[in-house]
Amino acid sequence: MTQAHTHTLDHRLRASDFRDYIYKHQTTFQKLGFREPAAAAMGRRPARCYRQIKNKPYPKSRFCRGVPDPKIRIYDVGMKKKGVDEFPFCIHLVSWEKENVSSEALEAARIACNKYMTKFAGKDTFHLRVRVHPFHVLRINKMLSCAGADRLQTGMRGAFGKPLGTCARVAIGQVLLSVRCKESNKSHAAEALRRAKFKFPGRQKIIESRKWGFTKFNxxxxxxxxxxxxxxxxxxxxxxxxxxxxxxxxxxxxxxxxxxxx
Missing domain, CATH: 3.30.60 (Wheat Germ Agglutinin (Isolectin 2); domain 1)
Structure with a gap:
């Protein structure tokens, strides 16, 4: 073994001994005012991990506290105060799968649809409504990945996680987005919903409604x-x-x- 390899091995041994010493006397260091360096911020877990509906609804309640606010806060965009006779045409974006849709996806779809309609049809020519609300709370059981983490975490013991975010539980045939406008802007509304479709997982369909606007009457x-x-x-x-x-x-x-x- 060369001198360089020996030096590297000794350095590793000394580093491991130092970590053991710190871990053994960590309470003493905490009393003296020493703190561990802040860990790097973890990225958001991808929504594909929570796409399938497997469990019962888990809404925010007095038993489920500390839930972060959903990303989507506005559900009606455009001329939402226009009367029922102003916008007779209505078109829907309908989910074709049973899945969870995150609040981030709902916000991204709302922004995409609103931006296209505002640019090509005009901001005073439509009313967009998000028809689903993210009430289901997602959980995460955080695992440490730094050096010496095996001594600090318990694996799958006590694996009921902490709130991570919210999502909407969507069924087949459930309406995600609805746009009401005049007949002259029906092509723009269909294209806006087509662009919003790319923000959602799974399959969706764009369906023209037989109803008058958002009413229940044909x-x-x-x-x-x-x-x-x-x-x-x-x-x-x-x-x-x-x-x-x-x-x-x-x-x-x-x-x-x-x-x-x-």
Whole structure:
């Protein structure tokens, strides 16, 4: 063995002895005010590790504390105060898989869709709504990877992790994003949702809705009820006037309140 190899081996032995000495007397050093150097910041665990729905819902509660805030904080973008008659066309981005969608992915999709619609259709020509909310809490059991970490961690003993982030539990056929706009901007809305699709895992489909805007009424039914005076606007939705009141008034044309006649 050469002199250089001997020197390297002695150096390694001395370093290991020094680590053992520090570990043995770490409480004494802590009392004297010495602290360990801060570990390097760990990167975020990829969302592909949490894509599959395996466990029960684990929402934030008094038993699950210290949950970081979701990345997405705004769920309605654009002209959200426009009346129901302003934007008759509606298009959806529908999930085609059962999976978890992280709050980071929802925020990225919202930004991509909003940016395209603002640039090509105009900021006053649409209303975007994120239809899922990240209530499910993700956990992580952190493992140390530095030198001497095998003495400090316990492996899979007590492996119930600490909150890492949040995600939305999505089913097949569930709507992720919805855009309402005028008929003239339907191509821009479809392209905006196509670009937002790349921010999500799995498969999604872009489906044109038969409904009038965000309401529950079909377009033909909405136009007919509107002409008959049986429906009134209620923000972004519409309210159907029912046959309430005295039985004597329940005849065709006379069973509705005055707002329906006007």
């Amino acid at each position: 377009r033909t039914d909405y136009v007919r009820l509107k002409s008959e005076g049986r429906i009134i606007p209620d923000g972004v939705n519409a309210k159907l006037l029912g046959c309430h009141g005295s039985l004597a008034l329940r005849r065709p044309g006379g069973a509705f309140i005055d707002a329906a006649v006007n």
